[in-house]
Amino acid sequence: MASPGENKTTSDSQQEEISALRDYFKDNIRILSSIGQFSYILKIRTDQYDVSLTLQLDESYPSKAPEIIITAPRLTAEQVLLVQQLLQSYSKTILNQPMVLLIYSRLLQWFAENNIQTLNANSNNNNNNTTNSSNTSASRSPPHSLISNQNQNKTTQSDEPIKKTSMKTSEDVISRIEWDTRLDKRYFRVGYIDRFLGLQEKSFNDFDFQVDLSTVSDRHSNVLAIPKHRIQYFKYNNEIIWDKETRTDLVFGSTGNQQTIYDVIARHESLMENNYTPS
Structure with a gap:
């Protein structure tokens, strides 16, 4: 059984990572704390692919992998299940370290490997090639590359806002x-x-x-x-x-x-x- 000092270290480690993620993702992350059995529930939006990555962290994280849920309207149910299982398996290979950003990076890598086009791809083929190249680099590069790529996609999408459909109440x-x-x-x-x-x-x-x-x-x-x-x-x-x-x-x-x-x-x-x- 973990001692009170070890539990405190785990809690402090989680808080440090959550704080860093909040600064990193800005408006693209939603953080809920103390929800049911989970210490934190993180919802990260990847706007260029219209996908939401949900990670549910319990008090044992990062010695235990988070529960991972993918919401991706542009993917089939089979693709969602495939990438969800891929990320869940990957997370078990990187235990005992901050892993949220690594999981996010692996998700971007999967999109690039499977030639999933970004939302603005159809408007300009040249821009599509540049964006896909940038995404591939982002998924395999250090975090600062992910930041620059994310800001680039935000700027591109703001020029062509997508009309929202009516949502059920x-x-x-x-x-x-x-x-x-x-x-x-x-x-x-x-x-x-x-x-x-x-x-x-x-x-x-x-x-x-x-x-x-x-x-x-x-x-x-x-x-x-x-x-x-x-x-x-x-x-x-x-x-x-x-x-x-x-x-x-x-x-x-x-x-x-x-x-x-x-x-x-x-x-x-x-x-x-x-x-x-x-x-």
């Missing part, structure tokens, strides 16, 4: 989970803003979404009911499937995702089968 998600008999409510969780405690997360079954909030007193402790606009995200089995801030929708696929909740469930079932080893 939290109320739509609630209705789907409640009335779709193929969905098991026990595997869903809700992240929401509490007026006094900030960001909280509870099981979907803990809520009564049918309650008229005007009849609920703040001192009424037996009813967990919140205004739907306070809902920030929904999870399925620890994977974020709907997120207000990042416009992630893996329930309906309303924001252009090629995946829906059935793809997510199938992927988790596949992972469970692959990780199962008979005694």
Whole structure:
């Protein structure tokens, strides 16, 4: 068992890496702390490929690899599963050191190796070749190359903003989970803003979404009911499937995702089968 001093060192190491990542990624990273079993949940956006990399770190990180989730509307479900398994395996080879930036770099390398075009590739073939070359270099070079490449892509995309599609609301998600008999409510969780405690997360079954909030007193402790606009995200089995801030929708696929909740469930079932080893 680790001593209190060792636990403190691990915690301090995590905080140092989180601070460095916040400075490095700026607006392209979202950091949640103390969510369920995890010390941190990191969501990193890679705008040039329209992909979100989610890493879930528990208190044993970095001696234990983070749980990795990829959200990539432009990829097929099979590609998402492939790259997710690749990164998960890679992370187990680089334990006991800060590994988030290494995993991110490996993700960029995979995109380059598989000739996945950047979002602005179709507008100018010459720019596409330059960008792909830059991305390949970024995935295999020291961190300062990643920074310069990331800033370059931000500048390019700001010139040609992408029109956002209409996103399904939290109320739509609630209705789907409640009335779709193929969905098991026990595997869903809700992240929401509490007026006094900030960001909280509870099981979907803990809520009564049918309650008229005007009849609920703040001192009424037996009813967990919140205004739907306070809902920030929904999870399925620890994977974020709907997120207000990042416009992630893996329930309906309303924001252009090629995946829906059935793809997510199938992927988790596949992972469970692959990780199962008979005694």
